[in-house]
Structure formats: structure tokens, C-alpha cells
Amino acid sequence: MSAYSHGRHEHGQNFLTDSRVIASLMERVASTTGPLIEIGPGEGALSRPLAGIGRSLTAVEIDPRLTEALRLALGPAVTVINDDFLRYRLPSHPHVIVGNIPFHLTTAILRRLLHAPAWTDAVLLMQWEVARRRAGVGASTMMTAQWAPWFTFELGERVPRAAFTPRPGVDGGVLHIRRRTTPLVPTKNRKAFQALVHTLYTGRGRGLGEIITRAKILPSQQAAQAWAERSGVRPTALPSDLSVVQMVSLFESSGAAPPRGRR
Structure with a gap:
């Protein structure tokens, strides 16, 4: 031994x-x-x-x-x-x-x-x-x-x-x-993306719609609801329920990421 x-x-x-x-x-x-x-x-x-x-x-x-x-x-x-x-x-x-x-x-x-x-x-x-x-x-x-x-x-x-x-x-x-051979978010935007995720996971609210609105990730409750509908997300879902594609969609919709045409 x-x-x-x-x-x-x-x-x-x-x-x-x-x-x-x-x-x-x-x-x-x-x-x-x-x-x-x-x-x-x-x-x-x-x-x-x-x-x-x-x-x-x-x-x-x-x-x-x-x-x-x-x-x-x-x-x-x-x-x-x-x-x-x-x-x-x-x-x-x-x-x-x-x-x-x-x-x-x-x-x-x-x-x-x-x-x-x-x-x-x-x-x-x-x-x-x-x-x-x-x-x-x-x-x-x-x-x-x-x-x-x-x-x-x-x-x-x-x-x-x-x-x-x-x-x-x-x-x-x-x-x-x-x-990933092709990142879903450019590396230069990593800190901004990770800050948004942190805001979501630590935000207060009874569901994504409320968290997004309170944290002012999107400008209004109506905008949060519209994003949720487009992305197939229940407003009562939690941040941990989001897929990576849905999280990236929220990041792009928030204005924190540059428009796709400028990347």
C-alpha cells in the first residue's frame, strides 16, 4: 500500500x-x-x-x-x-x-x-x-x-x-x-452581461416580470411583459429558470449590449 x-x-x-x-x-x-x-x-x-x-x-x-x-x-x-x-x-x-x-x-x-x-x-x-x-x-x-x-x-x-x-x-x-467556439455574447461585453445576471439573481420580486421592472433592466412593466411574451418566458418564472438564449435575449433587450449590426 x-x-x-x-x-x-x-x-x-x-x-x-x-x-x-x-x-x-x-x-x-x-x-x-x-x-x-x-x-x-x-x-x-x-x-x-x-x-x-x-x-x-x-x-x-x-x-x-x-x-x-x-x-x-x-x-x-x-x-x-x-x-x-x-x-x-x-x-x-x-x-x-x-x-x-x-x-x-x-x-x-x-x-x-x-x-x-x-x-x-x-x-x-x-x-x-x-x-x-x-x-x-x-x-x-x-x-x-x-x-x-x-x-x-x-x-x-x-x-x-x-x-x-x-x-x-x-x-x-x-x-x-x-x-464555445462562437460565444453567444462578445467577450468585450462579459462584465456587462455578468452584472445583469447578478442583478437578476439578487433582485427582489415575486417573479421575473417584477424583478426586471424593480431593477429597471427594462423601462417599464409593459416592456418586461412584452419581452417575456417574445421569449416564451412566464412572468412568474425565476431567473434560474431562464435558458442561456433567453438570458442573452434579455441582455440585448436591456440596451446594455450594442445592436447586432454594430458588433
Whole structure:
């Protein structure tokens, strides 16, 4: 048994040990192209098969002991870097992110990735409930809604806690994030779009019609009702019920975005 099989609490180490789950993750990675960067490789459960698919692999590991062990195990074909991924400088060329990420750092890692410009796909294993929320299952979260014009969020399989050593208190889940080749909103308008989403999600009212009117996103209640009818939205719906297309439509109708002909 590995000297590190119990994981280290301060690093949130729950090592993936289920070969079926590893194979499933590899199938997702195989659907992508480009160099690979692995977050928190741990003992190399994913690193070893990733190293065997003939693509450049960089593994970023915060634990110096595991870093040295991985360098010995994986050899010179894999670049193993001892660093905190939250501070690691990602490359400016297209690449793919893969990782069984520390559950307690999920939100911080997602925020770091969503602000990074070059990666094309991120195949991530995280808490099941967080993966469901980020994929908009049931309803969209504010974070997902704010980034949906630039990324798609696909929920993968549920991973039982027994697939990890040590066993965490909750199940894991796979989230596959893809960068849209053609954004639904120009990047230069990202801050304005995200501000509108924040206003909607934090606004007061018993439904979208009331929230939009109170927040003065549209000039009048009549304008809010007209937009809702055009977009197929119930005035009593909540912001989390909106699709990305409907949210973009509201953004464009609000005047915060330039007319389509000027883009």
C-alpha cells in the first residue's frame, strides 16, 4: 500500500481508485484534442493512462512528496510541477484540463478556470451536488448563468464515494465544461452581461416580470411583459429558470449590449 493512500487532509486528497471511473474519464478526454494539464494528480491514477495516449501532459501537484514520487514513476515524458494550481500560470495556447479536484476547492478552481483564456475543455471530478448545480440540473446557478454564453456545462456520471481512498463524505460527479467556439455574447461585453445576471439573481420580486421592472433592466412593466411574451418566458418564472438564449435575449433587450449590426 502507498505511503500516501490515506491522503492529506490539508490538501483535500481523496485518491481515485475505481478503474471503471478512470476508464470513463479517459473516454471523455479522448473526445478532446490538444496538450493536457492535470490538476492534483495525487498518486497518478489518472496520470498513468493520460501519459499513454501520446499527448503532452503536465501534472500540477501541490504535495512535494507526491511530486517526487510521480516524477520517478512517470519518467521524463510527463512534466510534473510542484505548485498550487490556483497560482499556477496556465499556458496561452489551447489545452485541455483534467482532474479529480479537491472537493473543498471546487468553487475556487472553477473561478480560476473560467477566467483563464486558452483551454478548450475541462473534464473535472468534483462533488456530485456541485456538478449538478453547475450543469444547471433543476435550475441554473448564478455562476453558471454568468458564464453560459462562453461555455457549456455537461453533467457526466455520478461517482460513488467508494471509488475514492480515503472515502469522502459525499459522492463525486463528473462535469465536462467546453468553451464555445462562437460565444453567444462578445467577450468585450462579459462584465456587462455578468452584472445583469447578478442583478437578476439578487433582485427582489415575486417573479421575473417584477424583478426586471424593480431593477429597471427594462423601462417599464409593459416592456418586461412584452419581452417575456417574445421569449416564451412566464412572468412568474425565476431567473434560474431562464435558458442561456433567453438570458442573452434579455441582455440585448436591456440596451446594455450594442445592436447586432454594430458588433
